[in-house]
Amino acid sequence: MKIVLVDGDGREQALDAIEGWRVMEIIRDHGFPIIAECGGACACGTCQVEVDPRWTAKLHDPREDELDMLDQNYAGEWSRLSCQLIFTPDLNGLRLRIAPVALATAA
Template sequence: MKIVVADRDGVAHELDAVEGWRVMEIVRAHGVKLGAECGGSSVCGECRVRVAPEWQNKLHEPRDEELDRLDEHLAGDDERLSCQLIFSEELNGLTLSLPDAA
């Protein structure tokens, strides 16, 4: 199973993904630079990712804490916190990009 992440330089990385892992953990495990000072507790908002349009409706709705962090960072409608996205078989091929650092 895979996810595809375009880094901040626009370089696409096809990453092996593990079911049950947070997308943040998958990205970081492969050495793609992604902020996550809070370690995945939805506090810092540094692990924002842009979700490709074809995948947006396949993700669960964000919780209030995630929406608060996204609002604080003036995130676009296509952005989510990667620490709040749990990889599953249904997300095989998930395509993301990293927004510019805040």
């Protein structure tokens, strides 16, 4: 099972995904520069991803705390917090990119 991470230049990288893992953990554990400061507690908004609009119908609706966190941080129309997306077989092939506000930059 895979998720597809698209970079800013449109290049795609297929990442092995494990059922039950948070999408944030999958991205982070593959070594991509996602900030994810709170580690999945829905308390910082720094794991924001932009989901390919064709996939949004397969995702559960965001809870109120996720919506609050997205409101506090710049969020695009297709933004979600990757810590709140649990990978399931239905999400095999999920396409997304790390939102600019969640990209860690080299110091």
